[in-house]
Amino acid sequence: MKNAAAAASTSINLIKSLRESDIRSVANCYAAQLQLCCPHSSTSYSLARCVHAHMITSGFRPRGHILNRLIDIYCKSSYLVYAHHLFDKIPEPDIVARTTMIAAYSAAGNPELAREIFRRTPLSVRDTVCYNAMITGYSHNNDGHAAIELFRDMKRDDFEPDNYTFTSILAALALIADQETHCQQLHCAVAKSGTGLVTSVVNALISVYVKCASSPLASSSLLMAAAKKLFDEMRVRDELSWTTIITGYVRNGDLDAARQVFDGMNEKLVVAWNAMISGYVHNCFVPEALEMFRKMHLSGIKHDEFTYTSVLSACANAGLFLHGKQVHAYILRMEKLSQDVSLSVNNALITLYWKCGKVDEARLIFSSMPTRDLVSWNAILSAYVNAGRINEARSFFTEMPERNVLTWTVMISGLAQNGFGEEGLKLFSQMKLEGLKPCDYAFAGAITSCAALAALEHGRQLHAQLVRFGFDSSLSAGNALITMYARCGVVEAAHCVFLTMPYVDSVSWNAMIAALGQHGHGAQALEHFEQMLKENILPDRITFLTVLSTCSHAGLVKQGRNYFNSMHKLYGISPGEDHYARLIDLLCRAGKISEAKDVVQTMPFEPGAPIWEALLSGCRIHGNMDVGIEAAERLFELMPQHDGTYILLSNMYANVGRWDSVAKVRKLMRDRGVKKEPGCSWVEVESSVHVFLVDDTVHPEVQAVYNYLEELGLKMRKLGYVPDTKYVLHDMESEQKEYALSTHSEKLAVAFGLLKLPLGATVRVFKNLRICGDCHNAFKFMSKVVAREIIVRDGKRFHHFRNGDCSCGNYW
């Protein structure tokens, strides 16, 4: 240490002893060496470090352009800390150094620091270039308004805007351009500035036209025509001019026009090819995209990573696994070593494989990658989440070196969709605690969590937050809200969301139809479906599942059958097993068991568990023992551990008093170690959820509930309520039976709600299993006695009890 210090001081003395001209030649030597470092290259940083180290040890203090050059190289090699360190020590940094730092901080996504340096630059030192850098800084950080404000300041302070200024300010404008933006005025301003013939400025102007054209309320063809006119009249077109107009058409969905411009290019650049391909991909013209990919190869143009990623994502989204695999093989051939496949291409490959259902292959790609970035991690996380492999997804989430909003969003929606609502909500608040601003998709995930939990109050709070965050026109959040309100029992609120959404898609329609259907508004649900067709929204597989369920709930056999038949005939969707299961459910509920059996026999595939389940539950309702027993036997073969089959079968026996058979089924269940999912019901009071089990003794206030139920019972009997003991599924004395009925979890939850909720408020109770027949009857009387609406959701649907009646019309 001592020696090093001594050496440095000798060196410093040596430098001090040099004459002025010697110092100049040393400086020239350093300058020449730094000139060798070309910015952005990986070696330039280490070379610059060497030269810098030499300066320090020899006691040479860099100033002026040498210092600026050092700072610039550090900035461009993203060693901003070193650059800032050097910059801070300059007593009066010149405008070049300041501008370098401003540009570097902006590029690093830190416009605040850039602004700070800009602000501390005295007006007398500033020039047009530093304004340009700051304007670009804002626009790179998506703050178009700040850029425009600075442009005004610039003119106020009498700085002359140049080509760069106009190009940058137009780019900033394109960020915030909408149908209100007056392109004509801008056009004039550019012409007046004298930069109207500069290629880069015209390109930027075209970009603004393009952006305005893609605003949903704009007359896009007019604006695009104006953009094309600008393009056609340009004196000098560069590569960018071509791609700008091509992507302009592409983004406005006019692929033919884009293709026409593309075909008119003499020398087609890789970028233009890529623009066309990604355009086809984003507008779902997959065959065209693949065709371009082939043409590119035939024209001898080398594909690059942009081409690969676009084409791979085309295959992924269209489910073209074999095409995707061929492209993968092609890439491996072209790149020789799999190590040479770029990061983004590998990321696209992960997505290709999982979207085609090959999660483990996706994992192989992920594991074999030499380097991974956040996109890779998010892609593999999505793979596991999407496959419902939540445990593995959880461990990826925990192990990730870095997370962003998307990471959290994927995990939250994954949890919500797989029934882990509580965990989803926990993650949502944790995300906010970590200082991340949730996007609308994250909100959608949290709202879906509330739907799974039937947590209405929490859901309402999220709705309010959503509006405060400015996401009230979000499609995904709106769709989640429809489902949440419907699943929480407030179908009116669901409808209100649907009506106030600025844009809706087939998911929104499906959610709304399902909402009405579940709540027993069968006719209205079908009206919505017809309206959807009228508005030219194509129904999908989910739509038909929903419509068939609706018909089944409402007993609309004829309509249901017609819709089923129209699926393939009118919309080219071949019914899957799930569709057949709903058709059979529809027929069975209506008592048409033999017709349902005919369907099973003529189906194009072997009946699986969903089909037999539909048959069994239909037979239980209508007491069709033979078919019911057959269905149960098939289900025992297919899924011996499923509790539902045993329950339905024993219920069927109990209904006809065959208690010996009931006992046999129960014994079979015990022998096979099958556990019945315990029935439970819950009700939300003042934002907390109260859960009740049958014969509950755990809830702290359960005694008050039993007392209240007894009191209610007296009044109900006066109106004619008689406990229907056929719903007690064990053989016991009739008094015991009445007692057993009175302790059902749904009765406890409803009574608790009546006691605790504000007078007159609707009680909303949720049950994990099907509601019991006696409870259903009791709630009708209860709604009359207390003159309040009672809503109960069971596993599948809602019952609205009001003034002695139920919305299901006793068809359930």
Place this chain on the structure above:
DNA sequence: ATAGGGTTAG
């Protein structure tokens, strides 16, 4: 020292 185009994660 400052500008503008094509890609991948829901």
